[in-house]
Amino acid sequence: MTGALRAAATGMEAQMAQIENIANNLANVNTPGYKKSRAEFQDLLYETVREPGAATAGDARSPVGLQRGMGVAVVGTQRNFEMGPPQVTRRDLDFFIKGEGFFVVQLSSGEMAYRRDGSFYRGPTGRIETIDGNALQPEIRVPAGASRLHVSEDGTVSAVVSETERLQIGQIQLATFANNGGLKAIGKNLFLSTEGSGPPAVSTPSQIGVGGLLQGHLEGSNVEIVREMTDMIAAQRAFEMNSKVVQAVDHMLQNAAAVR
Amino acid sequence: MSDGIYTALSGSIARAHEVDLIANNLANANTPGYKRDLGTFQEYLTEARRPEAVVDPGARPEGSQSLVELDGIYTDYRQGSLQRTSRPLDLALDGPGFFEVSTPAGVRYTRQGNFTLDATGRLVTANGFPVVSAGSSSEIRLARLPMRIAEDGNIWQDGKAVARVSVREFAEPQRLEKSGNSYYRDTGAKPMPDAPRTRLVQGFIEGSNVNPVSEMTRLIEATRAYESHLQAIRTYQEIEGRAASGIAGIRP
Numbered sequence: 001m002t003g004a005l006r007a008a009a010t011g012m013e014a015q016m017a018q019i020e021n022i023a024n025n026l027a028n029v030n031t032p033g034y035k036k037s038r039a040e041f042q043d044l045l046y047e048t049v050r051e052p053g054a055a056t057a058g059d060a061r062s063p064v065g066l067q068r069g070m071g072v073a074v075v076g077t078q079r080n081f082e083m084g085p086p087q088v089t090r091r092d093l094d095f096f097i098k099g100e101g102f103f104v105v106q107l108s109s110g111e112m113a114y115r116r117d118g119s120f121y122r123g124p125t126g127r128i129e130t131i132d133g134n135a136l137q138p139e140i141r142v143p144a145g146a147s148r149l150h151v152s153e154d155g156t157v158s159a160v161v162s163e164t165e166r167l168q169i170g171q172i173q174l175a176t177f178a179n180n181g182g183l184k185a186i187g188k189n190l191f192l193s194t195e196g197s198g199p200p201a202v203s204t205p206s207q208i209g210v211g212g213l214l215q216g217h218l219e220g221s222n223v224e225i226v227r228e229m230t231d232m233i234a235a236q237r238a239f240e241m242n243s244k245v246v247q248a249v250d251h252m253l254q255n256a257a258a259v260r
Numbered sequence: 261m262s263d264g265i266y267t268a269l270s271g272s273i274a275r276a277h278e279v280d281l282i283a284n285n286l287a288n289a290n291t292p293g294y295k296r297d298l299g300t301f302q303e304y305l306t307e308a309r310r311p312e313a314v315v316d317p318g319a320r321p322e323g324s325q326s327l328v329e330l331d332g333i334y335t336d337y338r339q340g341s342l343q344r345t346s347r348p349l350d351l352a353l354d355g356p357g358f359f360e361v362s363t364p365a366g367v368r369y370t371r372q373g374n375f376t377l378d379a380t381g382r383l384v385t386a387n388g389f390p391v392v393s394a395g396s397s398s399e400i401r402l403a404r405l406p407m408r409i410a411e412d413g414n415i416w417q418d419g420k421a422v423a424r425v426s427v428r429e430f431a432e433p434q435r436l437e438k439s440g441n442s443y444y445r446d447t448g449a450k451p452m453p454d455a456p457r458t459r460l461v462q463g464f465i466e467g468s469n470v471n472p473v474s475e476m477t478r479l480i481e482a483t484r485a486y487e488s489h490l491q492a493i494r495t496y497q498e499i500e501g502r503a504a505s506g507i508a509g510i511r512p
Binding site: 065071235237238255256 | 439
């Protein structure tokens, strides 16, 4: 019965992890470029008392084995990189990636980080950067007199310097990874590449698999509220049922102790 | 001491084992692809003390003791419900088949299809073990997403079938042994070459087939049965106590 207690405890722990995960998804339901994550469960080890097909008597074989499970484990969280819906903003430095690519920005430490959130700003020196001042890579500087920026689907950035004149000032590049799920989220809508994700492959937007750019749009969060709510109900009920098992075992042990 | 107390004891032990099973099922109520376990109980008769006393050949010899024990656990492979995730690498099996996974300890089978690509583009499980391709028993390498996976397991990319996910059905699925991490080990389950009864569904995950209502009902039943076995033990104890104090005049 202590096995039941432990199994129920792992069940409560796993459902708790699920609730925490859902809470984070729901908190980011309006975060541009946010990718929902999911807790992954697997059953734990089994204690094999008897293997299936073990001999019982003579030639007879037991059709079933005797294995006792020990509960559940959270093996990890998986991020779903499914595209979020485009939202019209009409800002010239808001971009939506119609594909798998990531923007590349340089952190203050010099390290490269990757993001799906396509909201950028003109920095004090005219450099295109994130709201935190991390520069978009490769660096693009907007000339002082430029009024508007035009970014084509393939990432070519041109500035409108006068009524008739447009000046090409740079090229946005996007990174792709063999395994998006292996990227490490570091907050502020940024990801770092890891051994699990593989090294970034940087290429021009609108190539196959990378995705073109859409100016004046932002990518919404891909969290589906209804789905999160139903998952939350399921997790909460499963938590309750596991706590009922703890209560039942407690009751049984009390009874056993009362025999004498 | 009366033999009956051991019968009641065996019953309470068997019920306690059953509660362990139910606890594991409920702990995995939200584990994708989990299949619930059920216990089978059997009666065990001790050797008759006086076999010559048997008159009716169909009757149990008098004095033999009946014990109950948890004899085996079988897995209920009923289909779990399919849940839409729309992740291209979430694969659900509709039918009796299993995915084939290559682990350092040998081939394992699983119903949990929440796959990913690893850093080298291999199709792997949540633990990072490669999913086996049909026919060649090698790993599946995909250059990139997106791709379409058909019902027969063929992976389509740019109009070409680039690989096929191996799905196996078994002649004797009860011979599969759960080895943890949602994997099954083959202990004579006789894999069949093809999986004609299984469909592969992309963008879905198979839920656990644990029905919480029936598990909770079984939990109540098992705990109540356990209590009545304990009550029987208590009653035997009282009888013995009375016999000692009432007949021999000894006060306990």
